[in-house]
Amino acid sequence: MIATEEQPKVYALAAEFPSASALYHAAEQIRDAGFKRWDVFTPYPVHGMDKAMGLGKSWLSAVVLFGGISGLLTAVVLESYPSLIEYQTVVHGKPTDWATVPAFVPIFFELTVLFSAFATVIALMVMSQLPRWNHPMFNWERFSRVGDNGFFLAIEARDPKFSEEKTRSLLESIGGHHVTLIHD
Amino acid sequence: MDTSLDPQLAVTKTPLVANSRSLDWVTEKVSTIVESRTPFWWWVAFLITSPIALFGLCCIAYQISTGVGVWGENHPVGWAWDITNFVFWIGIGHAGTLISAILFLTRQKWRTSINRASEAMTLFAVICAGIFPGIHVGRVWMAWFLAPVPWYEGVWPNFRSPLLWDVFAVSTYFTVSVLFWYTGLVPDLATLRDRATSRVKKFFFTVFALGWRGSNRNWRHYEMAYLILAGISTPLVLSVHSVVSFDFATSVIPGWHTTIFPPYFVAGAIFGGFAMVLTILIPARLLYPQLKDLITPQHIDRMCKIILLTGSIVGYAYAMEFFIAWYGGNPYEQWAFLRNRLADPYLIGPALHITPAPYWWAYWCMITCNVISPQFFWSKKNRYNLWVVFIIVMFVNAGMWFERFVIIVTSLANDFMPSMWHIYHPTWVEVGTFVGTFGIFLSLFLLFMRYLPMIAMSEIKIVLPESDPHYVAPGAHGDEAHNPAHH
Numbered sequence: 043m044i045a046t047e048e049q050p051k052v053y054a055l056a057a058e059f060p061s062a063s064a065l066y067h068a069a070e071q072i073r074d075a076g077f078k079r080w081d082v083f084t085p086y087p088v089h090g091m092d093k094a095m096g097l098g099k100s101w102l103s104a105v106v107l108f109g110g111i112s113g114l115l116t117a118v119v120l121e122s123y124p125s126l127i128e129y130q131t132v133v134h135g136k137p138t139d140w141a142t143v144p145a146f147v148p149i150f151f152e153l154t155v156l157f158s159a160f161a162t163v164i165a166l167m168v169m170s171q172l173p174r175w176n177h178p179m180f181n182w183e184r185f186s187r188v189g190d191n192g193f194f195l196a197i198e199a200r201d202p203k204f205s206e207e208k209t210r211s212l213l214e215s216i217g218g219h220h221v222t223l224i225h226d
Numbered sequence: 227m228d229t230s231l232d233p234q235l236a237v238t239k240t241p242l243v244a245n246s247r248s249l250d251w252v253t254e255k256v257s258t259i260v261e262s263r264t265p266f267w268w269w270v271a272f273l274i275t276s277p278i279a280l281f282g283l284c285c286i287a288y289q290i291s292t293g294v295g296v297w298g299e300n301h302p303v304g305w306a307w308d309i310t311n312f313v314f315w316i317g318i319g320h321a322g323t324l325i326s327a328i329l330f331l332t333r334q335k336w337r338t339s340i341n342r343a344s345e346a347m348t349l350f351a352v353i354c355a356g357i358f359p360g361i362h363v364g365r366v367w368m369a370w371f372l373a374p375v376p377w378y379e380g381v382w383p384n385f386r387s388p389l390l391w392d393v394f395a396v397s398t399y400f401t402v403s404v405l406f407w408y409t410g411l412v413p414d415l416a417t418l419r420d421r422a423t424s425r426v427k428k429f430f431f432t433v434f435a436l437g438w439r440g441s442n443r444n445w446r447h448y449e450m451a452y453l454i455l456a457g458i459s460t461p462l463v464l465s466v467h468s469v470v471s472f473d474f475a476t477s478v479i480p481g482w483h484t485t486i487f488p489p490y491f492v493a494g495a496i497f498g499g500f501a502m503v504l505t506i507l508i509p510a511r512l513l514y515p516q517l518k519d520l521i522t523p524q525h526i527d528r529m530c531k532i533i534l535l536t537g538s539i540v541g542y543a544y545a546m547e548f549f550i551a552w553y554g555g556n557p558y559e560q561w562a563f564l565r566n567r568l569a570d571p572y573l574i575g576p577a578l579h580i581t582p583a584p585y586w587w588a589y590w591c592m593i594t595c596n597v598i599s600p601q602f603f604w605s606k607k608n609r610y611n612l613w614v615v616f617i618i619v620m621f622v623n624a625g626m627w628f629e630r631f632v633i634i635v636t637s638l639a640n641d642f643m644p645s646m647w648h649i650y651h652p653t654w655v656e657v658g659t660f661v662g663t664f665g666i667f668l669s670l671f672l673l674f675m676r677y678l679p680m681i682a683m684s685e686i687k688i689v690l691p692e693s694d695p696h697y698v699a700p701g702a703h704g705d706e707a708h709n710p711a712h713h
Contacts (some may be wrong), residue, residue, distance in 0.1 A: 066695035100450035145386035173436035189417030191249035
């Protein structure tokens with residue numbers, strides 16, 4: 043083994059907060075201090091936290107619009123091409139012309155919904171950078187309470203304003219407990 | 227909303243979670259159901275339901291290997307128990323989507339206690355429903371003809387047929403319901419992952435939790451995704467039973483050819499579905515007493531009110547069918563309603579000088595169970611008495627099955643040509659298949675209760691007062707909660 047063991051890279055400085063309300067106000071102050079690479083972790087979506095963090099509205103809906111339109115177009119092609127153009131099938135002597143298009147509407151609707159739903163879930167995964175097997179935050183044993191009743195805030199080391207001492211004292215001054223250095 | 231600022235709101239609201247429980251109480255009580263040893267009653271229940279499910283599968287195997295002739299269906303009754311059961315099960319699913327989607331859009335926070343279990347119920351009911359159209363086609367190995375793939379001599383399905391709309395509607399409904407349900411499960415699976423003690427559990431929960439860590443940058447997209455899934459599921463669920471009703475409404479059979487069918491079917495589906503939700507949740511709440519603070523009598527009361535509302539809509543639809551049969555002046559339709567359904571051998575038949583209908587008892591079972599029994603829910607005392615609620619919802623379950631039987635069989639058995647009339651009786655295979663789907667449904671639900679969190683933890687935590695970032699703990703000084711940085 044090589045003697046010079048590399049020090050694991052610092053990922054972030056994290057702190058725990060006692061409640062949603064404490065975390066909310068801490069987030070407001072971190073936002074106002076001008077940090078960019080940071081996040082809060084909560085067991086449920088805290089109402090108003092996006093604003094406290096200075097995040098805008100999620101643009102996931104735009105992806106879904108695209109998904110819905112492609113679903114509709116798929117249905118239009120899937121139904122019209124065989125039924126109106128290539129393989130007109132006469133059933134019960136009923137017409138097969140353009141006037142029968144209203145009969146295609148239920149499937150237009152269903153495929154629009156189906157493609158929108160897939161677009162929603164895929165966009166959610168891509169935009170949240172999920173699925174992933176591991177994350178540096180999981181290295182902190184206190185973090186296992188994030189799905190229970192833990193409220194955490196982490197400022198990443200790659201944030202330009204990050205400084206181990208100053209950020210630590212900032213986190214402590216805004217009410218953070220157990221301020222810990224998280225390694226990759 | 228901060229109810230402490232508005233005394234009027236504060237006095238009228240009963241807390242959604244009883245006994246002011248905390249965040250970790252919710253996690254603990256819901257997770258331990260999955261983490262603790264399998265209770266004895268669970269094995270008893272599962273050893274009852276799984277042989278029933280197996281028997282149903284044997285009936286299906288017998289029917290497929292022998293042919294549809296093992297069923298009692300014959301001309302003119304070409305649809306009978308198979309399609310009755312299909313519509314029955316698909317309707318049950320609708321309550322789950324109503325709770326997860328429509329009550330979400332309308333900000334009904336009480337849904338968070340029951341949405342996970344109801345969505346699971348939706349999936350299992352749709353699985354049971356899907357069996358019937360699959361096997362009633364006779365040659366099941368050709369069921370893929372329903373899919374728009376022109377691999378067989380360029381034959382495309384008829385896109386103008388309601389039966390094909392149904393294929394798309396039901397498969398879309400199932401897929402979207404699975405996506406919605408799974409999206410909701412991810413944060414709770416992450417909670418279970420973080421609590422898991424054995425390596426095997428840790429592995430599976432790590433895989434299925436997708437690396438979720440409660441990051442607000444993820445919650446932001448998650449909440450938007452959840453809102454959109456609710457938004458698209460709402461018209462979807464309304465469309466599914468409308469499309470199911472088109473299978474009947476677009477035909478020319480008297481008793482089917484009715485424009486009121488789509489709204490009437492949707493109301494009936496929600497009615498029957500809520501009855502099934504209560505059928506499952508009332509025993510679940512007794513078997514897991516820790517759930518009593520989460521699924522409170524208040525929740526049961528609200529579901530009873532929805533049953534009362536939708537049951538009354540269904541009753542109105544029954545009456546309106548008769549009115550239109552009379553007002554429309556079509557003798558066949560009048561005949562279908564008066565003679566095939568209403569005329570009993572004791573009162574109405576003799577009074578109108580009509581030979582009683584062969585299925586009059588089925589019609590009157592339907593009226594008793596669906597129109598009369600929910601009216602008991604006008605009384606608050608009945609809505610808070612679990613025995614009364616359970617008995618009434620059992621009547622509703624039976625009544626909604628009879629409704630579909632009445633619509634399908636009474637209309638077909640005696641249609642235009644008296645020479646074609648034929649009384650239909652089910653065979654043991656049909657009965658066995660139907661009973662078997664109950665085995666499948668209940669077995670799946672027992673597995674769900676045992677292995678997945680049956681209460682949406684991350685969602686119910688939102689309705690706890692302490693989850694609000696502007697919450698002031700009782701006894702705490704106002705400034706303390708608002709400015710934690712100042713000390």
